[in-house]
Amino acid sequence: MTVPLDPPRPETPPRPAAPPRRRRHRLLIPLGLAVLLIVATLVCHAVDQPDPTDRGFLSPVATGAHGGSRLAEALRGQGVTVRRETDTLQALLATEPGPATLFVPAPELVHPATLGALTDLPPGSRLVLVDPSRRVLVGTGLPVVPGGRRWATRVTDPDAGGRPCPLPEATRAGRAAAVHQRYAARAGGTVRGCYAGGLVRVPWRTEVVVIGASDPFRNDRIDEWGNRALATGLLGGPRRLVWLDLPGPAPAPTGPGWSPAPGEGPGDGYGHGDGPGGGDGPGGGDGPGDGGARDRSDQGSDDRADGGSPWDNPLWDAFPAWFWALLLQLALAGLLVVLWRARRLGPPVPEPLPVTVRSAETVLGRARLYRRARARGPAAETLRAAALARLLPRLSLPPDTPPADVAARVAAHTGRDPEQVAELLHGAEPTTDQELLALARGLDALNRTVFHPSEGDPR
Amino acid sequence: MTWRAALLLGAGAATLPAWPAPYLGVAVMTGLVLLLVALDWALAAPLHGLTATRTGDRTVRLGGTATVTLHLANASDRVLRAQVRDAWVPSAGAEPDVPPGRVLTVEPGGVATLPVRLTPARRGDRPAGVLTVRSLGPLRLAFRQRAGRPTTPPWTLRVLPRFDSRRHLPEKLARLRVIDGVQVTRGRGQGTEFDTLREYVVGDDVRSIDWRASARHADVLVRTWRPERDRRLVCVLDTGRTSAVRVGDEPRLDTAIDAALLLTALAARAGDRVDLFAADAALRATVTGSGRPALLARLVDAVAPLQPALVETDFELIAGEVLRRERRRSLVVLFTALEAGALGEGLLPVLPRLAARHRVVIAATHDPVLTGLTVAPPTGLDDAYAAAAAWRALAERDRVRSALSRHGVTVVDTPADRLAPTVADTYLRLKSLGQL
Structure with a gap:
């Protein structure tokens, strides 16, 4: 069963997906157990x-x-x-x-x-x-x-x-x-x-x-x-x-008796006649103190000297040749997988999306503009005009009623202080945002008080 | 090549420890696998021998399921083993009966039938995408696949609007029959068009006695009336930027289409002639009301692919088109939005010309969000400013409405779910008053 490149569908069919999964489980569980057993054995052996x-x-x-x-x-x-x-x-x-x-x-x-x-x-x-x-x-x-x-x-x-x-x-x-x-x-x-x-x-x-x-x-x-x-x-x-x-x-040998030339054959390089000479090498055992830098340089020269010898990179020797060949072949197999997955089964199909405009977008945008411009005066003006437009018909007043009469009628209807109502309906412009909010709340409350339940839509 | 080739090479890697020269083994096995792949590729059925055709549904109502069948004919002399992906746009909701992953076998000269079930999620034209055929070799190690082979047979499924307001139709038709006088037994009868003369019976309105006709006959005759027939109705759909606004769950345009369909169905039953235009900056759809029996079907088909466009509606164009086509006095129902900017600058200058010749009704939908902003108690500063902005928008709307009314235009402004019945009621009222 191949798994083709498939564009995301709105709904995936649930029915045909079930049998392959069960079949895969039937194969995966024994294999997984075997792998687990092998890994556990290897780990135990390595520990032992x-x-x-x-x-x-x-x-x-x-x-x-x-x-x-x-x-x-x-x-x-x-x-x-x-x-x-x-x-x-x-x-x-x-x-x-x-x-x-x-x-x-x-x-x-x-x-x-x-x-x-x-x-x-x-x-x-x-x-x-x-x-x-x-x-x-x-x-x-x-x-x-x-x-x-x-x-x-x-x-x-x-x-x-x-x-x-x-x-x-x-x-x-x-x-x-x-x-x-x-x-x-x-x-x-x-x-x-x-x-x-x-x-x-x-x-x-x-x-x-x-x-x-x-x-x-x-x-x-x-x-x-x-x-x-x-x-x-x-x-x-x-x-x-x-x-x-x-x-x-062991660190690299230091001292006069030693020359870093390990390539020589056995038994011919290091005569033990040098032994007394070498004897004072460790005897003057100040090595670790000042020998650090020398140690490293010796190490470097060692590596260079060992360039031609069979252990130039110890990693190559650490595994047999077939291991590297196996890695190579697995990499080639991985390349084939890449080539297989790289070819898709047809291009994705673009969806022609419809244009959408959120509702009341312009109104909310205008509200934000009001706020940014701190247009408290115009906002309060609009709110008061709207409140009056709602209140006057409910109180059966003509539109050209003088402000004082309106305030008096509203106050009489609601039982509030006439001056307070007059201030609310025809007062000065709010100077702070808090005043505007208080005004909006006051007008809303007034409108709810005057609103008669049998009227229906409060507007 | 497929995963099988990779698996073959990977499995071959397990034999490497047994090879005397491992790197030679890698070369030999890779060469062997590539050779097999090449052989398999050569043995795969050629793609130029395939032809694809489609049959099936051309239209489906939104919410329904259509079936379009792809026929893949194998004219080559080899067995075709292929994975076939018949792609559709995502909103078409395509569900192939044969999943694209399955390998199907077609004998030489045979035809494979691949039905696709489509449950579209959106109105409009839903086109088929690209057909892709992957012809696998007998070992399935390699495949042939090429864009454009075989040629994709074009197919477009037209998804018709749901026409939810159909449920209002029986009630409106009953009211139409009342107006028609079919169920009226008493009274002068509704309507203004002279129908026939008949003998007076007790109970008839004495005002409808035709004295001149009675003088010629020995009997007393009364006139009967009926509503006008063969009136003209023009629905104009505004598909400009204001129609793209989502009111509730759907764009304004869909609501307007729904209302227009109900109105058309009602008017067609009442014996009126219905034309329809859809326009924004250009004319998008035109249906003229000849061939009445199939009118509704043609209309649905015409409005199905309409989509809102982000352009300003050209009311000059609409007015010109209406005036050019409709010589006789008609009822022009304009489905748009009551927005001061769009109507004030676009429609009001051309309205006098239009209203002089025709009876104009403007049908618009409320935005419930706007109402919500004005009635909700303000909790924060943003709400206060939003309420002010909403009141201002409502005031502008009222100004537009009064300006329209000055020209004798009837304005229907209702929530989205009430638009279709309200427009139908307006039509019935105008018809009963004989104002068409």
């Missing part, structure tokens, strides 16, 4: 999923459901030194002597310029990244690309991918909730994964472990399946643990 950018997400000091205090307790119980750092640079410095484990629960918050340095830890160290995005993987230079993402975390065996798991910690932990975001090797790369791709190990000089699910580390899930064993196995061992707990998006 932990947000890595939240303050306290996988923090060793946070005891909430999404915190990591129980994991930190377990690690300390195993004798692991847990050092919490809230600054990327400090964390990198803390890994300095000897092998260490750097745990980054929220790699999204690490500034892009410092991502490359994460994989350049002292020999024998391990880097654990939780659910890194494509941007982070490219930034760190890992030969890993994100694969499919699951709606919810799934529990599997370590060897679920069909190939044996290379990580003994994972094998020891057994079944764990580790499959949420899957990862695969980049074309031509060789990385080994566990848990059907949910956990990937890159055996570089710094061993990098990428895990797609945050569940094994979280307070609310750590006791399920082999989660605790997996988490403590990945982060524990003989190495010290540096826990990078960023409270928010």
Whole structure:
């Protein structure tokens, strides 16, 4: 059923409109219910999923459901030194002597310029990244690309991918909730994964472990399946643990040891030999005070430097290509709708309107003119003449009766004071509007008194 | 193209995630839809093969319902699927039996019948608007539509005045018969025109005995009289600016038309000849009273399209027209408004010429608002000034009325709802007095 452009009719037929509306309801109610169900599900899911950018997400000091205090307790119980750092640079410095484990629960918050340095830890160290995005993987230079993402975390065996798991910690932990975001090797790369791709190990000089699910580390899930064993196995061992707990998006790195050139490959740009040089950067931590302007300029140069890299506009990467194509096609469909609605079914028909003149228009206009001109004299004159013209026939007086006689007869008829009546009928001109109104009222009252009910029309 | 094309493209968008190259998918699907639209457009029935004609009512009385049928003939060799909008002016109150949204199918060589029911809201000519045909393709993805194809068949529905004063007609006709002497058994009989001689019977008025005729016969004869027949009545409708004033719920002109129709119906029954003019700055309508049986119908038809115009009435023109057409003495009833400006400057200079030849009656309607202003007790300053202005207007009206009376003109000045019977009464009175 199309809805054509229709000029407004004086009456719309009520009968034919009823059946389509009922039919539309029959279609709309189930569809609306389905849409409501889907929206409610999506909202609940979004609320339930932990947000890595939240303050306290996988923090060793946070005891909430999404915190990591129980994991930190377990690690300390195993004798692991847990050092919490809230600054990327400090964390990198803390890994300095000897092998260490750097745990980054929220790699999204690490500034892009410092991502490359994460994989350049002292020999024998391990880097654990939780659910890194494509941007982070490219930034760190890992030969890993994100694969499919699951709606919810799934529990599997370590060897679920069909190939044996290379990580003994994972094998020891057994079944764990580790499959949420899957990862695969980049074309031509060789990385080994566990848990059907949910956990990937890159055996570089710094061993990098990428895990797609945050569940094994979280307070609310750590006791399920082999989660605790997996988490403590990945982060524990003989190495010290540096826990990078960023409270928010990290600012751009400052200091002499850092140059904003993140485009370089992993492991070749930021020698940790620069470490001592960089050490006094945060040490002279007057950064936030005077570094504001510099910060911004650095940011700008970063953006320019990143122009050629794949994440020039993060919005493009945020959605897959088909999404933009879908938007384009929907826009084209909208254009077709516009074209359809733009063609009307015939032009509107003009109504030849009749001329209308309101009644007594000229009389009311003249009244307004009287008022604007303050023509109290002529108005009073007209009112008195009209009153006399009505009174004289009723009192059977000839039209040329002297004013004094008229006043006397009217006063005798009404029982009023003759002087007052004379003043009313033949008095001076009113000088104010109030006097005119009083005169009009007085004449009206007089006329009503003299008016005999059997006379009919008072005029 | 129609909403279906957009829907097709929108539905195709849902398959985009499955395409290996989404942008290529957009191009392919858009091209495909446009191709289908073009194909559908090409397959739609051509508009030049359509012809539209109309049949149905030409006139309807205000308040009634007329039916005008549109016949759409498909002379092409394709099936026509079309949405048809047969537009009328809004005041025609058109209600098509087939709503414009419905798609109707006409086989090749077939004719679609589309009746439209019209309940007009206003008197006058209500023309049909533009006919629009939207010929849809078999898939209904595209349509052909072009202004002027097929050619709109012109049609005008004439909406006749309601003639509400018809209800007064039986009573006035009864009074006319009394005057005619049909129901009079005694007395000299009304009227001044000699009818016949008959034998005297007891009870006849002795004054009507015709002695000369009695002398020739052996019997006593009396004359009988009857009212004049074949008198002339001229109704003049003033359609100038004063007729546009709304008195009560309708313009003065509609009241005047109603009264003129009653007067015409009465005069036609009384055997008088009726002419009608309507004029403002120009002559708007003319009806001359030949062909008596259809006179009222012709008159109604002539006055139906009259509309008030915002111009000053040219009484010179009216007087000239009346004097030129009516050689014999007639009763001229002028339906206008008693307004000092319009009548004093327009009518009074030409009135002596007119009144010398004809008997003139001026029929006008009161404005109840004016009366209300004068009798209401003043509550505010505006009321006082308005009362003064209204008294002045009434005084001017009385001056005009006395000036008209000096020329021997009868003035009928009544409220709007009493105008028609009062004018009819005036006519009957003049007729009974033999003053026509």
